[in-house]
């Protein structure tokens with residue numbers, strides 16, 4: 001055999017442990033790429049236990065989900081219809097920073113750069129000189145759309161000035177997992193229902209060789225993907241990868257989730273409202289509104305948290321709130337030997353900014369990029385762990401920023417957040433922005449400059465200085481640019497359909513095409 005010939009070492013069976021969002025989001029692209037080719041047989045098997053079930057939350061996403069769906073070749077309207085999805089232009093923050101505060105973190109910028117200098121720098125210059133400068137959000141297309149409950153996708157082929165935005169989705173997590181399950185199984189993925197009670201490992205290498213199910217069945221494999229949720233059945237239970245605890249920066253450790261009846265005016269955004277010991281989410285779907293309270297049980301009781309959630313007037317509760325506990329942090333290594341952890345088994349930063357599903361997309365993409373043979377070279381694991389470790393940390397810093405930059409002192413929770421220690425990487429980002437208006441992007445695959453600007457300014461950080469090169473641009477040109485763009489955005493948004501009407505249209509078009517077929 002040629003020493004470069006890896007064919008004989010190819011993995012013949014990938015076993016995915018868990019059939020939650022992570023499990024099926026992993027199975028779908030693996031089945032698409034690897035299953036069903038008789039010349040290169042490779043089975044993709046998902047083992048799940050209905051008895052344990054899935055976490056059943058995780059319904060808001062980032063725009064990157066569109067690239068994930070597109071790579072699978074999913075039809076947009078069919079996906080919207082089958083998963084009860086709505087469109088997400090960003091997050092409305094209420095009472096964050098200080099009580100009564102409201103701002104929007106949209107998936108878009110604040111207009112194009114002028115003379116190569118970011119729009120927010122020119123805005124800071126004008127805002128420093130003129131009292132009546134309107135809020136920066138007026139130049140964020142998704143923020144203006146959200147304010148008016150409008151939605152239409154941007155023209156991505158020949159984008160104009162008012163197409164500078166993106167969008168993600170809100171969807172029913174269990175319907176999305178089922179949608180991907182059907183997709184994967186049509187492409188040859190296998191599904192085994194059963195409870196794993198034992199993990200067998202090779203006595204010398206420590207590689208996982210098989211899973212034993214309670215009914216006595218054995219499931220062998222060459223590569224195991226641990227999507228078993230917080231349990232980390234393989235990555236922690238068998239391989240003891242270790243967990244880095246981030247709760248000193250991210251003190252929330254509990255959630256109560258409750259489905260509610262839909263309320264009129266389907267909003268094209270997630271709402272996050274700060275409360276005395278955490279925050280409440282509101283996620284609009286076609287058939288219901290998801291509400292949940294994320295809080296720290298060191299600062300409030302579960303009973304009080306439940307009352308706070310049920311006092312929120314957005315829709316009648318359709319069920320009893322469901323309690324969840326978590327520990328923020330990440331697995332020290334998410335790829336060890338022939339086990340790769342994806343989803344909650346790899347870590348959890350917390351639900352604010354909906355980054356978990358995005359981290360699943362990244363991990364699945366990286367696994368395919370670094371796909372191993374049966375040797376599972378440790379160099380591949382090291383590279384995967386380096387990239388994923390960086391991604392988790394940049395997400396952590398961005399979320400910690402939301403808590404740290406508070407001026408609220410109305411509860412022990414917010415006083416803790418304001419005074420807590422933060423990672424040095426984040427301290428640098430905040431100080432740089434506060435002093436100069438510049439944003440240090442430490443992870444190019446993470447949140448971009450407009451997201452930091454929206455969050456820091458929204459939370460009340462007004463930079464002391466702006467880019468001095470902005471002064472070289474004639475102030476009348478800058479004024480003209482801002483006035484013209486603001487009018488253009490207002491007019492474009494006025495012509496857009498209401499979000500609810502757009503969603504109904506998508507759903508109707510799928511029904512019409514399935515009737516025609």
Ligand SMILES: Cc1cc2nc3c(=O)[nH]c(=O)nc-3n(C[C@H](O)[C@H](O)[C@H](O)COP(=O)(O)OP(=O)(O)OC[C@H]3O[C@@H](n4cnc5c(N)ncnc54)[C@H](O)[C@@H]3O)c2cc1C
Pocket residue numbers: 017018019020021022023047048049050051052053054055056057058059060061173194195196197227228229230231233255257292294324326342343344345351354355356357358
């Ligand atoms: C309160 C809260 C809100 C969230 N909101 C968002 C959000 O808005 N956006 C976002 O991107 N993310 C969000 N997340 C995260 C998101 O829910 C998860 O990333 C996502 O659902 C993936 O979960 P999972 O598949 O890793 O785990 P799970 O859904 O827990 O699935 C685990 C699977 O493993 C199986 N399993 C476990 N043990 C065994 C065993 N012994 N034998 C057989 N099978 C087994 C289970 O049956 C199940 O199928 C939120 C999380 C929480 C806690």
